[in-house]
Amino acid sequence: TGRRAPSEKVQEIIDRLEQAGAQVKVLLGDIxxxxxxxxxxxxxxTFLPKLKGIxxxxxxxxxxxLPQMSWxxxxxxxxxxxxxxWYLHQFTQNLPLDFFVCFSSMASLVGSPGQGNYAAANAFMDALAHHRRSRGLSGLSINWAPWASGGxxxxxxxxxxxxxxxxxINDIAPKQGMSALEKLLENQTLTRQIGVISVQWSLLSQQWSNLNKSSLLKELLQQDKLQQQDIxxxxxxxxxxxxxxxxxxGERQEILREHIRGQVAKVLGLxxxxxxxxxxxxxxxGMDSLTTVExxxxxxxxxxxxxxxxxxxxxPTTEKLSRYIFEEVMGWKSVADSESNLPETEEVDVDEQILPVIEDISEEEFEALAAQQLERIKSML
Known part of the structure; x- marks a missing residue:
């Protein structure tokens, strides 16, 4: 069923199924x-064999x-x-279904930036699967990661x-997804809700810092951290x-600026x-509120x-951000600031002002003169 007629690609699949002996009936409607x-x-x-699964x-x-999220x-x-x-549940709860499978999302397990509405909607699917099983009905909610094509x-x-x-987060190849679905249908009595997710948890927890507060994922994150160490x-x-x-x-400023520049490129996919x-x-x-947080x-x-x-x-620029981090966060002084704090120098004519002819003075006189000139130099600093 669906709101629109099958696309050309979908129709080709239907044709192959029918050629293999299957009876396919497409019913249009808004769920x-x-x-x-x-x-x-x-x-x-009325027109088909008994409904055995959904x-x-x-x-x-x-x-x-959140600021732009409307009702x-x-x-x-x-x-x-x-x-x-809910309507599917209401109209089929009295039927002996072999399976009632909800395609939920990993968003309801771990959240997803900018998808609060989507995470909440999938959480309802998860809850309904638990509700059906508590009543002795079939029910399974699968929290999928994104599929590589389609969907x-x-x-x-x-x-x-x-x-x-x-x-x-890694995409699920269609072949992998269908294989996982087949295994879950064969063993659906073992669980009510399950995630099918391929992800580097340590990397994801860096980008989505709220994961570190999740009691659900705490142990999983710790295991992944110990296994991979995010090398x-x-x-x-x-x-x-x-x-x-x-x-x-001087080098620090340039290194930090170029590093930040590279990170800006990464979050933009450049x-x-x-x-x-x-x-x-x-x-x-082209950055938005999500990429700036990342x-x-x-x-x-x-x-x-x-x-x-x-x-x-x-x-709001790489230059301004790098200077802020360099000076305000790291507490380092820029080259310009360091040079501005140097004392002004005064040129001294050594030959005429402080040194008589060396051979005309005694050793004691030389030491006294040197001490006197040293004090003079100190007073200039």
Whole structure:
């Protein structure tokens, strides 16, 4: 079932199934409308063999951070996953289904920046699976990571997809996903809810710092940290800190500025040949509230510092941000400041003012004269 007729690609799959001997019936309807669900179930009961199972995979996205999240955005995303799931449950709860599977998301387990509405909608699916099982009905909610092709993840912008991948979340290949689904259907009585996720937890916890507070993931994060130790990231962190500690003041400024420049490029998904100008504004580059938070988290982890949440807004270019971190956070003095604090020098005509002809004075007189001139030099400093 679906709201639209099958696409050309989907129709090809249907044709192959029918050629293999399967009977495929496409029913159109909006799962979030009670009347549509009622009619779909009635048609199945009337014209098709007994309904033996449901896989609910419908969903929509409308991402926004909290200040821009409206109730309309919530209702749009919740319609298929909350309202639609409930109607499916209501109209089939008296049927002896072999399976009732909800395609949920890892967002309801670990959260997802800019997807509060989506995480909440999937959490309802999870809860309903538990509810059905508590009543002796079939029910399984699968918290999927993004699928590599097709599905809602494929409709995300390149910037959003890059944010997911650089956070350590790996896509699920369709073949892997279908294999996992097959195994879960064979053993669905063993669990009510399960995550199918491929992720580098240590890397994800750096980008999404709230994960470290999750009691659900605490043990998992600790195990992953012990197993992997986040080798690559920690190596990079050590290298940048060692470089900064060993460098001169002038070199430090340049090293820090270039490091921040590289991190800005990473959160924007740019290659090393596309490093942004140091005086170009972050927002002009295409950064948003999510990527500025990611930049802050990266710099905190790599430099061992703490930055305010609004740091990228207050210091909105690579140059300004690097100077702020260099001077205000690290407490280092810039080359310009160091040079401005040097005492002014005074030229002294040594031959005429302080040294008579050496051979005309005694050793005692020379020592006294040297002490006198030393005191004079000290008074100039």
């Amino acid at each position: 979030s409308l009670e009347q549509d669900v009622a009619e779909i179930i009635e048609q199945i009961q 896989i609910h995979a419908a969903g929509v996205l409308d991402d926004a951070t 309309e955005r919530f209702t749009k995303v919740m319609a298929p996953k909350v309202t639609g799931t 809602m993840a494929a409709s995300l912008t390149a910037q959003h997809q890059n944010r997911i991948h650089t956070s350590g 690559l990231e920690q190596k990079l962190e050590r290298e940048i800190l060692e470089k900064l500690e060993k460098a001169s003041a 290659s090393s040949s596309q490093l942004p100008e140091v005086n170009l504004g972050f927002m002009e580059m 930049l802050k988290n990266r710099l905190q982890a790599q430099l061992g510092i703490t930055l305010p949440g609004t740091v990228a807004m207050e210091y």
